[in-house]
Amino acid sequence: MSSGSLIVGQQQYDWTICDSDARCMNAGYCSTDNTTCVCLPGFKNDLSMGIRNCSLIDCVNGKSLTDKVYDDSNTRRNLFSTSSDDDKSPVCSCQPGWEGLDCRMCSNDYVCQQRLNNSAAFCDKSYIPQKEKVYSCEVTSERMIPLMGNYFTIDCNGMENKTAGGNCYFRSFDKSDTSLAETFYCTFHDCVLSIPEKGEVLYKCGYTTGCACSMISPKCYNQFVLYILEHMTGYANVQCNNETKSCSIQHENFPGVIQSTCDHAAECVDVYVPAPQPPKQNDLPKIVAGAVGSVIFVAIMIVLIFSIIYSKLQTRKVKHEYEDMMKTGNNEFGAKLEIRNLTYIIRTTAKKINSLQEVSGVNEEDIAKEEKEEERERALHLKSKNRITLLHGLSHTFKPGTVTAIMGPSGAGKTSLLDIIAGRSKSGDVFGELLVNNKPIDYNQYKRVAGYVSQSDDHLMGTLTVFESIMFSAELRLPDTVPYTEKKRRVESVMEELGISHIRDRKIGDAMTRGISGGEKRRVSIACELVIAPQILFLDEPTSGLDSYHAVSTIKTICDLATKHNRTIVFSIHQPRSNIFQQFDNLLLMKDGKIFYSGSAEGSLDYLSKLGHDCPSQYNPADFLLDVMSEMSENETQGTSINQNNQSLSYQQPIFKQSGYGSENQESQNLLVKTEDNIYTKKVQEYATSFYTQLYILSKRSFRNFYRNFYLMPAHYLSAIIMGLLLGAIYFQQSNNIQACQNRMGSIFFMCALLNFAAMSSLELFITERTIYVRERANGYYLSISYFFSKTFFDLIPLRVIPPIIMGSIAYVSIFQY
Structure with missing residues (x-):
């Protein structure tokens, strides 16, 4: 047996010669004895060009609608010149009981009984094969029609063999005007049948052979189509659906998925074979997943419902607290803040400490004068278990309606004292008593009645405006029951009082965007605290980073707030100007963690004068006080300090009622009081909103x-x-x-x-x-x-x-x- 090629037009066709000189092309092949060239099912010979070219549709159970044949010339003629009026067979005129493009698909049981000579035979029109199923489909993928044509048939056989795969024969047809011509033919090998779901059929074929283009098809002159057919050797998946009456073909080497609607699917079956059923799915994982999901969903809903109920109860409780606060909160007596025997200790892992200059303000020159190790350790305040005392038994009273300034050199403990009495978190141990109107106070309640303005203004978000920043504080720190209009009125009132109403719509600004000035930022920070009307206000160096004009203006505003609203205002300040110093009501001077002087600001100069330190005329009093304190030795300050509590230190009682400092779960019965009567009759919630x-x-x-x-x-x-x-x-x-x-x-x-x-x-x-x-x-x-x-x-x-x-x-x- 030999082979050769034939060039028709611009296309080369391969052919095979059997031993009897019978030449085969396209869907033709030599018989097993290599003597006869036969065509595959559904094709018949076209004797043009002296070759057995299996390109004609074989009307198996019918007759062709045309009588035109090919002659021996190399000119390709139109094969079909007429069409059938019967929609079931545009190519062949089928005998009764048969249908499809080549009349190979049964339509009733009678023709199958005659064909198989079996009275029990029947025509199976389902899409699930018994032995050999034929599908006749119309292409719906518009992009596929120019490549393959309008119709195709799939003939899958050998599906009853479960140990090895069968074959699926694919044929495409091109309808041009009134004629329908076969385009090309392929064989999908090693096809394994599976039933993914009920009503679905999936043929997974391993490889493809025998793809050839018909000599009578105009598409055989398309180089792209010829290239595709030459390289169609990969896998193919054919999936059909009995419910939608459709099939789709996906081939490894074909440029796209072929979608179609199939009007016919049939085969003659002599003995009924139950159709394969989809594999039974294990429902246990689904049941377990559903149960777990249900439990999680129920748990989430329970948590959600519980949180909503808790939020409602919290809102109602805060409402009553706020009503009580409004009745007596802005009373004429104000809030008197008193500290007794306040001590602050930090721990260190070092066995011996060589320097405390930056920690507690101890002067290294004074330390060098100590000769004995015991005296040196006492000077360094080194206690048992490597503890360092930064604040030493301080006692002082801050009265309402006054402004108290805390001054002292660097490391004197100003910020530590301010943070502690303001309720800020500290890493060490804090002991002593903190009383409001002569009564201990709960930490949660203290946070609701005291405001704190930090030294820097980096807690303001740069993208928000001045009004939005203050309104943000009001919405979160005033109870939910307070109407939005009331919160807005408070914000507008505070801005007017602090003189920042003209910049209400300007953004705060950040490092990338220019915003308001430093003095204006400081006033915005103060406004964020004043909007909740705190009875006690703490400020950490409010003039830091401001020019002289804005510093004076800020201190004047703070003093006015204390006078108008009877508030207790305490702030730390480093080295103020003389005109700022004159605005202070009270002054608290600190050195080395101890109180050097406490009293009126005017009386501080008289006090130093009695000690032999007269302030020169036209000299800044604040500078003079700091210079004198820095020059005086520790022994001198211990002998001259006034208002220093001489009681022995107690390291057993924390400053807040019934709990250590900073605890968030505290219980208190003795709350903030107004002189002799309680303002609140029950525990205050830590947060005003839900x-x-x-x-x-x-x-x-x-x-x-x-x-x-x-x-x-x-x-x-x-x-x-x-x-x-x-x-x-x-x-x-x-x-x-x-x-x-x-x-x-x-x-x-x-x-x-x-x-x-x-x-x-x-x-x-x-x-x-x-x-x-x-x-x-x-x-x-x-x-x-x-x-x-x-x-x-x-x-x-x-x-x-x-x-x-x-x-x-x-x-x-x-x-x-x-």
């Missing part, structure tokens, strides 16, 4: 910060759009072969890499606002979990979910959709 209110307010602020941040949102959204367009341009319109699959995998890799780099911006999500969070938490704004959820939600959704969706949508339309 969890859901906090979550809403924090989410609103996070959203404003998000869309006003010029560098954050455009960086993510523009990069997603640009990279989506760039990848779409590089991998545009990929096909469905192996190379295209590899290209798509490459595009997915690049998208994942870009998304990973974009996600690095989340590293600074909490770092950039750490200072804001610490200050607001210390001032009792919100719970930690409320802040976490709000930041996570407004970072996860806008920056981690939406940009990938944008990029993926652009890439899908350009790369993955075919």
